Amino acid sequence: MFETKTLTGTAVALLVFTAGSFAQAPMSAEKLALYRGADREQILLEGARKEGKVVFYSGMIANQALRPLMEGFSKKYPFVKAQYVRIGPSEMLQKVSAESNANQFAVDVFENVGVETASRAANLNMPFWSPEIAAYPEQFRKEPTYWVPVRMNYLGPAYNTSMVSAAELPKSYEDLLDPKWKGKMAWSNSLQGAVLFVTNLRTAWGEEKAMSYLQKLSKQDVALIASSPRTVVDRVIAGEYAIALSIFTHHPILDAKKGAPVKPLNLGPIASTVSGIMLARKPPNPHAAMLLMDYILSAEGQKVLRDAEYFPVRTDVSALDSLNEVVPSKSGTAENYISPEATTADLKNSQDIFDKLFGSR
Amino acid sequence: MRAVERLVALPLQSFLFVCTVPMLVILVWTSFHLVGADGSYNEFSGRNYAALATAPDFYTALLNAVVYSLGSAFVAITIGAAQAWLAERSNAPCRQVLYISSIVSLGVPYVLYIVAWILFLGKNGPFNTWLRQIFGGTGVYVDVYSMGGMIFVEGMLWAPLAFLLLSSVFRNADASYEEAAAVCGAGIPTTMRRVTLGMAKPALFALGLLVFVRAAESFEVPALVGLPGYVTVLTTSIFKKVQHTVPPDVGSAAAFACILLLLMAVLLKLYGRMSAEAHKYRTITGKGFRPRIVRLGKWRPVAGIFVLIVPCITVVIPVLVLLWTALLPFYQQVSIKAFSAISLQNFRLVLESGVYYDTMLNSLILSAAVATAVVSVTSIMGWGIARRIAGSRSIDFLAAVPLAFPALVMGFAFLQIYLHILPWLYGSLLSLVLVASIAFIPYGIRYSQIGVIQIHPELEEAASLAGAGHWTIFRRIILPLLAPALISCWLFVFLLAARAMSLLLLLVGPDSPVVAVALFDLWNNGQLNELAALGCIWTAIMTMFSATFYWVARRFQLPFT
Numbered sequence: 001m002f003e004t005k006t007l008t009g010t011a012v013a014l015l016v017f018t019a020g021s022f023a024q025a026p027m028s029a030e031k032l033a034l035y036r037g038a039d040r041e042q043i044l045l046e047g048a049r050k051e052g053k054v055v056f057y058s059g060m061i062a063n064q065a066l067r068p069l070m071e072g073f074s075k076k077y078p079f080v081k082a083q084y085v086r087i088g089p090s091e092m093l094q095k096v097s098a099e100s101n102a103n104q105f106a107v108d109v110f111e112n113v114g115v116e117t118a119s120r121a122a123n124l125n126m127p128f129w130s131p132e133i134a135a136y137p138e139q140f141r142k143e144p145t146y147w148v149p150v151r152m153n154y155l156g157p158a159y160n161t162s163m164v165s166a167a168e169l170p171k172s173y174e175d176l177l178d179p180k181w182k183g184k185m186a187w188s189n190s191l192q193g194a195v196l197f198v199t200n201l202r203t204a205w206g207e208e209k210a211m212s213y214l215q216k217l218s219k220q221d222v223a224l225i226a227s228s229p230r231t232v233v234d235r236v237i238a239g240e241y242a243i244a245l246s247i248f249t250h251h252p253i254l255d256a257k258k259g260a261p262v263k264p265l266n267l268g269p270i271a272s273t274v275s276g277i278m279l280a281r282k283p284p285n286p287h288a289a290m291l292l293m294d295y296i297l298s299a300e301g302q303k304v305l306r307d308a309e310y311f312p313v314r315t316d317v318s319a320l321d322s323l324n325e326v327v328p329s330k331s332g333t334a335e336n337y338i339s340p341e342a343t344t345a346d347l348k349n350s351q352d353i354f355d356k357l358f359g360s361r
Numbered sequence: 362m363r364a365v366e367r368l369v370a371l372p373l374q375s376f377l378f379v380c381t382v383p384m385l386v387i388l389v390w391t392s393f394h395l396v397g398a399d400g401s402y403n404e405f406s407g408r409n410y411a412a413l414a415t416a417p418d419f420y421t422a423l424l425n426a427v428v429y430s431l432g433s434a435f436v437a438i439t440i441g442a443a444q445a446w447l448a449e450r451s452n453a454p455c456r457q458v459l460y461i462s463s464i465v466s467l468g469v470p471y472v473l474y475i476v477a478w479i480l481f482l483g484k485n486g487p488f489n490t491w492l493r494q495i496f497g498g499t500g501v502y503v504d505v506y507s508m509g510g511m512i513f514v515e516g517m518l519w520a521p522l523a524f525l526l527l528s529s530v531f532r533n534a535d536a537s538y539e540e541a542a543a544v545c546g547a548g549i550p551t552t553m554r555r556v557t558l559g560m561a562k563p564a565l566f567a568l569g570l571l572v573f574v575r576a577a578e579s580f581e582v583p584a585l586v587g588l589p590g591y592v593t594v595l596t597t598s599i600f601k602k603v604q605h606t607v608p609p610d611v612g613s614a615a616a617f618a619c620i621l622l623l624l625m626a627v628l629l630k631l632y633g634r635m636s637a638e639a640h641k642y643r644t645i646t647g648k649g650f651r652p653r654i655v656r657l658g659k660w661r662p663v664a665g666i667f668v669l670i671v672p673c674i675t676v677v678i679p680v681l682v683l684l685w686t687a688l689l690p691f692y693q694q695v696s697i698k699a700f701s702a703i704s705l706q707n708f709r710l711v712l713e714s715g716v717y718y719d720t721m722l723n724s725l726i727l728s729a730a731v732a733t734a735v736v737s738v739t740s741i742m743g744w745g746i747a748r749r750i751a752g753s754r755s756i757d758f759l760a761a762v763p764l765a766f767p768a769l770v771m772g773f774a775f776l777q778i779y780l781h782i783l784p785w786l787y788g789s790l791l792s793l794v795l796v797a798s799i800a801f802i803p804y805g806i807r808y809s810q811i812g813v814i815q816i817h818p819e820l821e822e823a824a825s826l827a828g829a830g831h832w833t834i835f836r837r838i839i840l841p842l843l844a845p846a847l848i849s850c851w852l853f854v855f856l857l858a859a860r861a862m863s864l865l866l867l868l869v870g871p872d873s874p875v876v877a878v879a880l881f882d883l884w885n886n887g888q889l890n891e892l893a894a895l896g897c898i899w900t901a902i903m904t905m906f907s908a909t910f911y912w913v914a915r916r917f918q919l920p921f922t
Contacts, residue, residue, distance in 0.1 A: 055871055061886045063714070083871035086882055094611075095776065095867055101401065102780030106788055106870065189588060189601075223506065224591060226584040226600075230887035238692045239485035251887065259702065260691040358591070359418060 029286035033128040033279055040131075044294075045077075047287025053081045054288035057096065059112035059275070060151075061230075062086040065308035072304050073295045080288045088228065089115050089191055096124050096280070105282045108289035111296075114191045116147045116276045117344035125278040128290070132297035135314050140274075147276030147340070150296055152311035152319075154272050154326055155196060156333075157265040158233060158252040163242040173201070173267055176243070177216045186223040186241040188232045191347075192273070194224065194358065197246040198350040199343065200271040204336040211353070218357040237262050246271070249326035254309055257322075264326050268334030273343065274313065365831055366745075370752030373742055377759035380799045383782075384774035385762060388622070392615035409616035418593060426577050426594040429511055429587075433576040434569045436516025441523025442565060444671060446557070448524075449531040451655045453664035460528075461908070462672030463521035467856040468903030469679060471518065471581045472880045473896040476889070477679035478514050479505060479585065480686065487695065506590035515582045517675055519572045522853065529849055530564040530811065531557070549655055564811055571764075571807060574625055578767040580863045595621050596767050611773070618770040625765035680900065686893035707894035716874070717895060721902065724859055724876040727793055732855035734798040735805040736847055742802075743809025744839055748818070757806075764803035768864035771800055776867045788870020796868060797858045804857065805850055812846030813839065852907055859903060 026047070027035065035043070048054075060066040062084075070082045087095065089112040099105045100123065110125075119125050127144035134141075140149055157176075159169070163184075170176050176185065187194045201210040222245065225232045229247040236244045237260045249264040256262055277296055283289040295301045302312040311319045311327070319327060328335035338346075392409055394402040413419055447453040448460065466474075482488050482505035492502040504510065538560065542552040558565070576582075583597045593601075595617060602614040657664050686692050688703045711717050739760075746757045763771065775796045779787040786792040816839065824834045840847075862877040869878050876899050883892035 061888075062716075062882070063710075063888070063891075067716075085869065085871050086886075088885060091867060094773070098776045098780050098867075102777075102784065104780050104784040104787065186589070223589040226588040226597075228885045228887070231885060234692065234887045234889050235483075238480065238483065239694070240483045255691055258690045260693075 029283055030126060032286050033126060033290065036129060044287045044291050048077065048080050048285070048291050051285040051288045052079065053083065054285050054292050055106060055108050056082070056084045056292060057087055057092050057107050057110040057112075058084060059087065059089055059092065060305075060310070061308075065305055065310055068308060069296065069301060069304050072301065073292060076295065076300075077288075077291055080291065082292070087112075089113055093118055093122070097122050100124050100281060103282065105280045105284055107280050108283040108285050109277060109279060109292050109296075111150060111275055111277045113153060113273065113275045114196075114340065114343050116278070116340035119278055120146050121344075124281055126281050128279045128293065130290070130294050130297055132294055132314075135299070135316055136297075137313065137315060140313070147278045148297060149274035149313040150277045150302070151275045151305055152272060152313050153192070153275065154249045154270050154311070154328065154335075155192060155200070155229070155246050156249045156270040156326075157267055158236060158244045158247050158249065158262055159265050160236045160239060160242050160261055161263055162261040163239060170243070170265065170267065173213065176245075177213075177220065181220060181243060183221040183223075184242040185220060185245055186225050186232050186235055186243075187245040188229040188247070189224050189226050190228050191343075192248075193229050193232070193246050194222075194354055195347065195350045196271055196273070196338070196343070198353050199338060199346045200246070200269060200336055202346060202350065202353075203338060203342065204269040204334075214353060214357055222358065224358070233262060250309060250311070250323050253323060253326065266325070266331055266333045268328070269336035270326075270328045270333050272328065272335050272337045274340065276340065366750035367752060369741070369831070370745060370750055370756060373745065373756050374752055374759065376738070377742075377756060377762075377802075380802070381759050381762040383778055384766065384771060387774045387777050388615050388618055388766075388770065391611055392619045394612055396610070396612040409612045412613060413616050413620070418598065422593045422595050422598045425508065425592060426596075428508060429515070429583070429594055430573045430576040432508075432512035433515035433519065434572040436512060437519035437523045437572045438565060438569045440516070440520040440671060441568075442527050442558075442561070443667070444520075444524045445527035445531050446553070447664055447668060449528050450557070451657050451664060453657060453661060453668050455665060455668050458672055459524065459668060462676040463524050464907045465680070465900070465904045466521045466672075466675045467525075467853075468859075468907055469676075469900050470860045470862070470877045470880055470896070472585075472862060472877065472884055473683060473892070473900070474518060474679055475514060475581055475585045476884060476892070477682040478517075480682050480692065481678055482510065485694065490694065504590065506586060506592075508587075508592055510590075511582055511586045511592065514586055515576050515579060518582070519575070520671070521675055523568055523572065525849060525853065526568055526808070526811070527561065527564060529845055530561050530815075532845075553655075563814065567807055567811060570628060570631075571804070574628065574764055577621065577624070578765075580767065580769050596769070599767065599769065614770070614773075618767060621767060622765045629761050629764070680897075683893045683896050683900070686890055687897050689890055692889055707890045708898070710891055711894045711898060717879075720874045720876055720879050721899065723790055723873055724899075725902075725906075727790060727797065727875060728855045728858040730794045731797045731801060731858040732851045734794070735801050735854045736851045738798075739802055739805030739850070740809045740840070740843060740847055741835070743806050744813050744835065744843075746806065747810050747813035748821075760802050760806045763800050766800070768800065768861065769866070771796070772864045772867045779868070788868070788873060790873040793865055793868055793873055793875065797861055797864060800861070800864055801854045801857055804854060808846050808850035808853065809843060812843045816842050856903070856907060 027043070032043070032047075037043075056070065058066050060069070066084055066086055070084050074080070074082045092110060092112050093115055096107055096110060096119070099107060110119075125146055127146055129145065130148070133145060133148055136148060157170075168180070170178070170181075187197060198210070198214060201213060205213070223241060225235060229244070230251055232244040233247050233251045233255065235241055237255060243265070249270065252262040252264045277293060279289055279293060297314070299314060299317055302314045302317040306312045306317055306319060309320060309323065311323070324330045391402070393405055393407065395404055395406055395408060397403050444459050448456045480486055482503055484501045484504070489502055493499065496502070505514075538556050539552055542556045547555070577594075578596060580596045580600060583592075583594045584600060587594065588597060599614045599617045602610040602617065685695065687707050688705070689699060690702055690704070690706065693699045693702075742756055742760055746753045746760075766774070775792075779792055783792070786795070820838055820842070821834050824838050829837065860877055862881050865875060865878055866881070869875060876895070880892055880896060883889075883895065
């Protein structure tokens with residue numbers, strides 16, 4: 001028994017040797033993440049086969065995007081069990097921070113909205129390289145690469161079509177201050193909701209103009225929904241509120257297709273943000289993790305997201321035409337790109353402004 | 362005698378110590394540290410508390426929390442007690458409806474329940490629309506996003522539990538006192554006020570305290586109902602610290618939680634003092650007991666209307682709203698146009714996606730395991746506390762610790778414990794069972810304690826005189842008499858565990874999805890109609906479970922009635 005084992009071991013070592021590969025100890029996760037050798041693919045495949053598993057935390061909507069994405073990956077690499085946890089940004093940060101502090105990562109790869117800078121500050125992730133990065137817009141190809149955007153988000157208002165007639169449709173942010181909208185608007189308490197609304201106006205208009213506007217808006221009794229911007233759209237569809245502020249503008253289009261009385265409201269500046277994919281600082285399955293990142297960043301993965309009606313970032317995969325009306329560059333509405341760095345840098349101030357003007361009664 | 366008691370108490374104490382003290386330590390430790398961007402604990406300082414005391418909204422949140430919790434406890438206990446008395450002690454018509462409806466409503470997870478109420482009472486919901494049709498005008502007659510709305514929804518959430526708990530109290534009440542009152546010429550109202558309610562006082566107080574504490578710690582109703590109207594309570598402040606800030610301000614959140622903990626400790630102390638006089642209320646005595654049924658006479662139809670209206674509010678409306686939502690592609694009001702859009706598409710989606718099967722199975726396993734664990738441990742503890750065995754005070758104190766923890770905070774503490782001490786458990790279903798069992802120990806204790814308090818020690822003394830040992834007494838006397846309380850306890854914990862959401866939010870792993878968390882996720886993802894479909898299916902399953910269980914329990918109790 002013992003001998004057979006040793007024999008097999010020798011045979012394997014010999015095979016590896018003759019195949020011309022390294023007979024050395026496996027690469028560390030840090031090295032592997034940045035490895036650019038010609039045999040990268042082969043090393044990843046071999047390693048992933050042994051690992052047999054990969055864990056992804058993400059904020060994408062499960063049945064719409066996350067599940068098809070993971071299924072696509074499993075089809076391509078059937079020997080890796082692709083597992084995911086769908087989780088909101090704050091909970092994800094808490095979870096990964098706790099894993100990181102205990103030095104017990106369960107997660108390999110993670111992605112969410114507005115967490116890139118915080119993850120970096122908390123030392124949750126590490127730099128990586130993927131051949132797919134070359135297909136991304138230049139502004140995202142900084143080295144060392146701690147994150148690469150996998151989806152674009154456009155955030156602006158939307159309205160209930162049976163509550164707001166074409167004639168009274170707000171044409172500017174100023175129009176939202178009309179007393180007739182008092183108590184009829186809502187926004188989300190999440191990072192992409194009310195606080196991003198504040199950041200958007202501050203960065204687009206400058207502090208003074210934004211502040212004077214927000215002061216007037218605070219008299220309008222904008223309802224605070226303790227959930228994602230997506231839920232705010234639902235409340236508007238249900239007729240609870242006439243106008244949603246700072247929601248993902250493609251959501252109303254998807255709902256309108258099902259017949260819901262809701263439409264995006266193209267008021268510039270529309271805020272645009274990105275969601276980056278990140279590699280855990282100590283991934284338990286580093287080979288499979290790199291394969292998963294490659295897949296999500298690849299044209300194939302981005303097409304899955306495109307078909308899920310998300311906005312891909314890759315230069316060679318564009319969003320569905322049906323979404324054109326909410327892509328500022330195509331609809332002619334002013335766009336205000338807020339980078340992850342800017343989001344975080346302005347967060348505290350925007351939060352304070354929000355608390356001061358709209359805080360509890 | 363004392364030595365034997367110590368032998369019983371010691372393992373219980375150590376067990377509770379291991380279960381509760383680590384999370385307490387983690388919480389207090391965190392509250393005294395400034396937590397860095399990477400989640401590391403920096404300097405030891407009291408600054409979190411200082412910041413709290415000067416925060417403008419702290420006192421508002423505190424006051425709101427008290428009003429909200431008192432209100433919810435009042436609503437739940439009033440409605441629950443009235444139902445329980447009618448069901449157990451009167452000849453009101455359709456009494457069975459109360460049991461059925463309570464069981465169904467217990468099966469509805471919080472998130473679903475609240476969503477249903479928001480849809481129903483919302484500005485554009487059916488209720489306001491009807492009021493507008495009746496009274497004219499275009500205004501909003503009832504604003505659910507207010508303190509009143511919060512109290513109503515939370516109170517209604519707890520009314521069925523209050524009912525089930527109190528019905529066992531009224532069922533087991535010693536009729537001789539009431540008969541004595543009647544002999545002395547007291548009418549029904551006087552007897553009820555001075556005798557029936559008097560005897561139920563410890564149970565009412567214990568339950569009121571339970572609902573008060575749970576409301577003070579609740580997160581779902583303050584977040585979903587309170588926040589849109591900017592009504593903040595202590596938990597929403599904690600929630601904001603953790604959810605609105607990047608990185609999460611864990612230090613101040615912990616400080617908030619510690620204050621909450623302190624408040625709860627004071628309340629529990631009060632309760633302890635009150636129950637020190639509990640011997641007055643032992644009602645299951647060595648004499649035969651059979652509670653008297655009060656004939657309502659001309660009030661019977663009125664009682665009948667009450668018996669039917671409350672279940673309408675607690676069950677029929679929420680379930681109908683959910684069913685309606687589940688049949689539509691997107692939520693809309695009841696109209697002819699909406700009727701034409703009805704389809705079973707959402708149900709098909711839920712049933713055809715394999716993910717939901719695993720999720721539901723996990724939830725069932727979790728709930729059954731938690732209920733079994735809690736009942737086995739707490740029946741002995743409850744007896745020990747009620748009989749004041751050596752060491753019972755520390756058991757009582759330790760067992761109450763989880764009660765003082767808001768679910769969100771406890772989930773956070775256990776995340777730390779798992780990652781630092783038990784990494785191999787992290788993310789597994791077993792880890793969820795463990796944390797939920799600890800969280801629900803206090804409920805088990807209250808149940809068995811209420812049960813034991815009612816059993817007169819003369820029964821045990823008689824057995825002891827007849828030569829029975831401690832274990833025999835527990836097994837042959839206490840357990841059978843306690844059985845109804847324990848069975849209700851199992852059911853109660855089973856349903857609580859199936860509903861637990863914020864407790865498990867951070868602990869769920871890829872292999873351990875559970876229904877309550879999945880429902881919350883669907884709500885956040887805007888899959889309202891899929892949520893309603895999954896909710897309807899899940900409610901049906903839970904109802905089947907609890908109804909079967911309840912039926913068995915009733916059969917089991919036959920010898921007593």
